[in-house]
Amino acid sequence: MEVKNKLYQNQGIHVITALFTVEQGVVKVLLIKRKNEPFFGSWVLTGGALYNNESLEEGAYRELKEKTGITNVPIKQVKAFGRVDRSPVMRMVAVAYIGIIDSKRVRLLKESRNTQDADWVPIDQVPKLGYDHNEILDYAVEELRKEIIHSNILKSLFPDGITIPELQKTYEAILKKKFDRRNFRKKILSWNLLEDTNTYQKFEGNKPAKIYKFKEKIEEIDMI
Amino acid sequence: MEVKNKLYQNQGIHVITALFTVEQGVVKVLLIKRKNEPFFGSWVLTGGALYNNESLEEGAYRELKEKTGITNVPIKQVKAFGRVDRSPVMRMVAVAYIGIIDSKRVRLLKESRNTQDADWVPIDQVPKLGYDHNEILDYAVEELRKEIIHSNILKSLFPDGITIPELQKTYEAILKKKFDRRNFRKKILSWNLLEDTNTYQKFEGNKPAKIYKFKEKIEEIDMI
DNA sequence: ACAAAAGTGTTGACTTTACACCCATGG
DNA sequence: CCATGGGTGTAAAGTCAACACTTTTGT
Numbered sequence: 001m002e003v004k005n006k007l008y009q010n011q012g013i014h015v016i017t018a019l020f021t022v023e024q025g026v027v028k029v030l031l032i033k034r035k036n037e038p039f040f041g042s043w044v045l046t047g048g049a050l051y052n053n054e055s056l057e058e059g060a061y062r063e064l065k066e067k068t069g070i071t072n073v074p075i076k077q078v079k080a081f082g083r084v085d086r087s088p089v090m091r092m093v094a095v096a097y098i099g100i101i102d103s104k105r106v107r108l109l110k111e112s113r114n115t116q117d118a119d120w121v122p123i124d125q126v127p128k129l130g131y132d133h134n135e136i137l138d139y140a141v142e143e144l145r146k147e148i149i150h151s152n153i154l155k156s157l158f159p160d161g162i163t164i165p166e167l168q169k170t171y172e173a174i175l176k177k178k179f180d181r182r183n184f185r186k187k188i189l190s191w192n193l194l195e196d197t198n199t200y201q202k203f204e205g206n207k208p209a210k211i212y213k214f215k216e217k218i219e220e221i222d223m224i
Numbered sequence: 225m226e227v228k229n230k231l232y233q234n235q236g237i238h239v240i241t242a243l244f245t246v247e248q249g250v251v252k253v254l255l256i257k258r259k260n261e262p263f264f265g266s267w268v269l270t271g272g273a274l275y276n277n278e279s280l281e282e283g284a285y286r287e288l289k290e291k292t293g294i295t296n297v298p299i300k301q302v303k304a305f306g307r308v309d310r311s312p313v314m315r316m317v318a319v320a321y322i323g324i325i326d327s328k329r330v331r332l333l334k335e336s337r338n339t340q341d342a343d344w345v346p347i348d349q350v351p352k353l354g355y356d357h358n359e360i361l362d363y364a365v366e367e368l369r370k371e372i373i374h375s376n377i378l379k380s381l382f383p384d385g386i387t388i389p390e391l392q393k394t395y396e397a398i399l400k401k402k403f404d405r406r407n408f409r410k411k412i413l414s415w416n417l418l419e420d421t422n423t424y425q426k427f428e429g430n431k432p433a434k435i436y437k438f439k440e441k442i443e444e445i446d447m448i
Numbered sequence: 449a450c451a452a453a454a455g456t457g458t459t460g461a462c463t464t465t466a467c468a469c470c471c472a473t474g475g
Numbered sequence: 476c477c478a479t480g481g482g483t484g485t486a487a488a489g490t491c492a493a494c495a496c497t498t499t500t501g502t
Contacts (some may be wrong), residue, residue: 003234003314009461010227012235039347046428049229052315056306080304080319081279082237089229092277093237093319095304138380141288149448165454175448183492187448205501206453223373224399261487389481407465414463429474430480 014087014094015059016047016133017075018140019068022104022157025173026122028103029082029137031129032067033117036090039130043121047094052068060097068118069109074156075099076142079136086132094132098140098147100157141144150221152193155214163201163209164188202206235334238311238318240271240357241282241299243292243321245327246381249397250346252327253361255353256291257341263354264396267345269361271318272338292342293333298380299323299339302367303360308358322364322371324381370415372398376417379438387425387433388412416440 003009019030029042041210046067051107058077075097082093103120104170110118121127123141128134147153154162156172162170168184171177179187188194198206227233255267270291274283283300288294294359299321306317313432327344334342337374345351347365352358371377378386386394392408395401403411420441424432 003236008236008273009276009278010278011237011274012227012232013237032395044418050235050317052233053231053308055308056304056317058308061435077303079301082274082282082283082319084277084279093274093280093317095306095317110235131451138459163454171448179448180493182494185455187491203453203500205451205499207455207499223370224395224401224403365470387481404466405481406467409482410464427480428478429478431472433481 003017011091011093012055013050013059014046014092014131015050015056015063015097016094016136017060017064017097017099018045019064019070019075020098020100020123020144021120022100022170022173023120025169027141027173028120028122029126029140030068030070030108030195031119032115033119033125034114034130035116036114038104042130043127044062044130045096045133045140049092050095056095057097060095061206067109067112067113067115068106069105070101073101074097074153076080076143076147076153079139081132081136083132090213093135095126096136096140098144099151100144102157102159105159125174130200136166146176150193150218151193152216152218154215158214161197161211161213162194165209166201179212191218233343235271235315235317237274237280237322238271238316238355239274239280239287240269240318240360241284241288241323241362242269243288243294243297243299243348244322244324244326244347244368245344246397247327248392249393251365252344252346252364253350253364254292254294254327254332255343255345256339256369257351258338259340259356260338264339266354267351268354269320269357269364273316274319280319281321284319287315291333291336291339292330292334294325294330296322297325298377300377303363304440305360306357307356309368309429320364322361322367322368324377326381326383330384348401370400374415374417374442376438376442379440382438385421385423385435386418388418389433390425391436409435413441 021028028183032046033043034040043172048063052085071222078096078098080095164185193214194212197213199209199211202208243250257267258264268290283301302320302322304319327406332342388409417438418436421435421437422434425435426432439446
C-alpha cells in the first residue's frame with residue numbers, strides 16, 4: 001500500500017539502544033558520533049531506522065552490530081518516544097531498548113558507514129546528544145536501575161560468573177547507593193538469581209571469593 | 225523528506241489503548257468493531273494511525289475520542305509492538321497504552337466513521353481480535369496488574385472517591401486474588417495514596433463507609 | 449604475624465499475618 | 476433486636492537492619 005494521506009505520510013521508526021557497561025565502579029553508556037546529517041558530528045545513542053523486513057528487536061540488534069560491531073547482548077524494550085519534532089528530517093517515532101555488557105569483552109568498532117567514532121561515556125559526563133537522545137538516555141538509566149532489582153539482567157555483564165563483593169560494587173555503581181556487605185549478600189542470595197559454581201576467584205593476598213553465576217530463569221515475585 | 229528507500233518506505237505507527245473498567249467485580253476492556261478493511265467486522269482495541277502533527281499520547285487520545293467518544297482519561301504507555309506482519313496492509317508499529325475509567329460515567333459512542341459497534345467486554349471473554357490485539361491486550365492486562373500496586377492509576381475509576389471495601393473488591397477483581405479486610409485496609413492506607421474526605425457512603429441497612437479520594441501526587445518508593 | 453578482603457551469625461526493630469470483636473444502620 | 480457489612484486491635488511470625496568477629500590468602 002502506498003501512503004498518500006498527508007496526515008500520516010512519510011513516517012518512520014527509530015530503534016535505539018542504550019547499551020551500558022560498568023568499569024571500575026563507573027556506569028558508562030555506549031555513544032556513537034555521527035558522520036551524516038542530521039546531527040553531523042553529534043554524539044548519539046546507537047540506533048537507526050527500522051527496516052521493513054525486521055522486528056523492532058531485530059532492528060535494534062542490527063543497528064548495534066552495524067554501528068558498533070557488538071552482537072549477542074540481551075536487550076529489553078523500555079519505551080517509545082514520539083515527540084512530533086524529535087527528528088528534524090521527517091516524522092520518526094523511536095523505540096528504545098536497554099542492555100548491559102562487559103566493555104572489555106567486545107571489540108568496539110570505532111568507525112562504520114554512518115559513524116566516525118564510538119565510545120563508552122560515564123553517564124554523568126554525557127554531552128548534549130543529537131535528537132532527543134538525552135531524554136531517552138535519562139529514561140533508560142532509570143529503567144536500568146529498576147531492572148537490576150530482582151532480575152538477571154546483569155548476567156550479560158558477567159557471563160563467566162561473579163563474586164558477591166564484585167556484584168555489590170556493581171549494584172552500588174548503578175544505584176549510587178552503599179550497602180552493608182552482610183545484608184547485601186543475604187538479600188541477593190534470597191532473590192535466588194545466583195547459583196554456586198564451586199570455584200573461587202583469587203586475589204592478591206586475601207581470601208578467595210566464591211564465584212556465582214546468574215541463572216537463566218528466575219522466579220516471579222508476588223506484588224501484594 | 226520523501227522516503228524512497230524500499231527498506232523503510234511506507235511505514236506507519238498505530239496508537240492503541242486498552243481501556244479498562246470494572247463493573248461488579250468484573251474487569252472489562254473497551255473493544256470496537258471495525259467497519260473497514262482490514263479486519264472488517266472484527267473486534268479490536270481502540271486505536272488507529274498516528275498523525276504527523278500529534279505526539280503518541282495525543283494520537284491515542286484522539287483515536288479514543290473519535291472511535292468511542294471518550295475523553296479525559298489518564299493513559300500510560302506500556303509497550304511498542306513491531307512484528308513485521310502485524311498489519312496486513314503495510315508495515316505498522318503499534319504503541320500501546322492502558323487506562324481505566326468508570327464505564328457508567330461515559331456515554332459510549334456505538335458507531336463512528338470507522339466503527340460499527342463498541343462495547344465493554346470481560347477480559348476473560350474477549351474474542352479473537354484483529355491485528356495482534358490479543359497479544360497487546362494480554363500484555364496490557366499484566367501491566368494493569370502491576371500498575372495498580374502502589375500507584376494512583378485507579379483515581380480515574382473513582383473520581384468522586386471510594387470506600388476501602390469497594391476498593392478492595394476492585395483490587396480483587398483485577399488481581400484475581402482475595403485479601404483479608406483488615407490487612408487490606410492497613411496496607412492500602414500505608415501506601416499513602418488516599419486521603420480522608422470526612423464523608424460517608426450510605427448503604428441499605430449497614431454501617432456507612434468512609435469515603436477516601438486518591439491523591440494527585442503520590443510518593444516514590446525505594447526499591448532496595 | 450600482618451594486612452586485606454571474604455565469609456558468617458545474632459539481636460532488636462520493624463513489618464506482616466492471622467484472627468475476633470464491636471459498631472452503625474435500616475428494616 | 477436482628478441482619479448486614481464497616482471499622483479496629485493485638486499477638487505471633489517473619490523479615491530486615493545494624494553490627495563484630497573469624498577465615499583465608501600472600502607477603
